[in-house]
Amino acid sequence: MKNKNTIIEIAKQTIIEESNAIANLINFVDENFTKTVNYILTSNGRVIVTGIGKSANIATKIVATLNSTGTPAIFMHAADAIHGDLGNIQENDTVICISKSGNTPEIKVLVPLIKNYGNTIVAITGNSKSFLGTHADFVLSSFVEKEACPNNLAPTSSTTAQLVIGDALAVCLLEKNHFSIQDFARYHPGGALGKKLYLRVNDLIINNELPIVTPTTPIKDVIIEISKKRLGTTAVIENNKIVGIITDGDLRRMLTNNPDISKLVAKDIMSKNPKTIAADAMAIQALKTMESNNITQILVEDGKEYVGVVHLHDLLKEGIF
Structure with missing residues (x-):
């Protein structure tokens, strides 16, 4: 069993590596980000967020954040999409695809189908030269040098980076939509958070x-x-x-x-x-x-x-x- 000091050092190192990876994302925020925000703002549709594996888990959280801050969003699992859930996508919806590699089999099948529907695709990927990166209309880079996992295998830094990009996108949309404290209270009527915002x-x-x-x-x-x-x-x-x-x-x-x-x-x-x-x-x-x-x-x-x-x-x- 590892001693206490070693465990503490591992935990600290994990936090440091992930925080460094997040800080480095600033270098990838470019005109694509501005174009993505403006496109969603002017769109008459919803935002569909999709992914597979750990990226799908991140997608569900991004959807929750978007919905709670005034941007209608739906989660669609990339594997389920090609087995019937493509019906979730409506004409004016924007589809955000999340994938670290951008080359997973499900994404390679899904992207052309979405393009055939005429919907705009936003990629959140760690590889802008991937299949997803080259076929998306807008690319938001979530590139990280390495995972916090010592084997550089388990999605850790990469999924955290995806989440942060999603949060940045949601906050930009929130501010541009002039989403107020009163709006937040209307969307969060339950629990202590809602009561703090509306109870008199x-x-x-x-x-x-x-x-x-x-x-x-x-x-x-x-x-x-x-x-x-x-x-x-x-x-x-x-x-x-x-x-x-x-x-x-x-x-x-x-x-x-x-x-x-x-x-x-x-x-x-x-x-x-x-x-x-x-x-x-x-x-x-x-x-x-x-x-x-x-x-x-x-x-x-x-x-x-x-x-x-x-x-x-x-x-x-x-x-x-």
């Missing part, structure tokens, strides 16, 4: 109670209000405006410093000028405000009207943390 504070407070006391509310009643509303805090309201806040922490400090609480009222222990947030603010902004002020609750206002409380637990429950 007023979505979080609709099921929460509305704890309220006045400056002259006796402490006993303040304790009851906080316990009853189960948010660990209450707003102190005077003339329909927030003038303070009392939290569980304030109550604990009060009990430590004042054994006799019979004569105390809310204004005696409240914190003045509490942090607030607008009801239409993004939920992620509420989290940032809590983090920066080291608090676990924040009062919510609609205009100048007190409308609720957001607790850290609300954000945790939604996965925004």
Whole structure:
């Protein structure tokens, strides 16, 4: 068994070799890249991405990235394409073929068929002089000197290079299509990522109670209000405006410093000028405000009207943390 240091060195060397291979791709970004992006932008069709073996795996990820950033895309396995899946290709679609060598048998069969359909082919290949490279309309080079595999056999650096070219293509299309944060939220409504982009504070407070006391509310009643509303805090309201806040922490400090609480009222222990947030603010902004002020609750206002409380637990429950 290899010792720990050797394993660490192998892992580091793999990362270094792949990062060097990726950095070298800058030298191959040329007018073909510009022409490819502009062609897809002006096309009325979709992007079909195909490949075989490990290149097919990379193709599926590129498709996912394109779809999630506003460019309609479909994955088509190169082997399945010649057994019926060519029907996926429509008249105006652009076909991206991914192949390190550009000379695999499936690619050699597939490319002429696509050309006969009249579709434009974009090659992502490590060999621009290959069958794929010479028959494609546009060539995006993913050339690497060698694989990170010590035997220079297992696709490692080459597939990483293909992936990076695909990402570069997707980002160029994203920017040229003016794909906004709002668009991203529309395409990613599920999970924590989507919620960070579309969930607002007023979505979080609709099921929460509305704890309220006045400056002259006796402490006993303040304790009851906080316990009853189960948010660990209450707003102190005077003339329909927030003038303070009392939290569980304030109550604990009060009990430590004042054994006799019979004569105390809310204004005696409240914190003045509490942090607030607008009801239409993004939920992620509420989290940032809590983090920066080291608090676990924040009062919510609609205009100048007190409308609720957001607790850290609300954000945790939604996965925004």
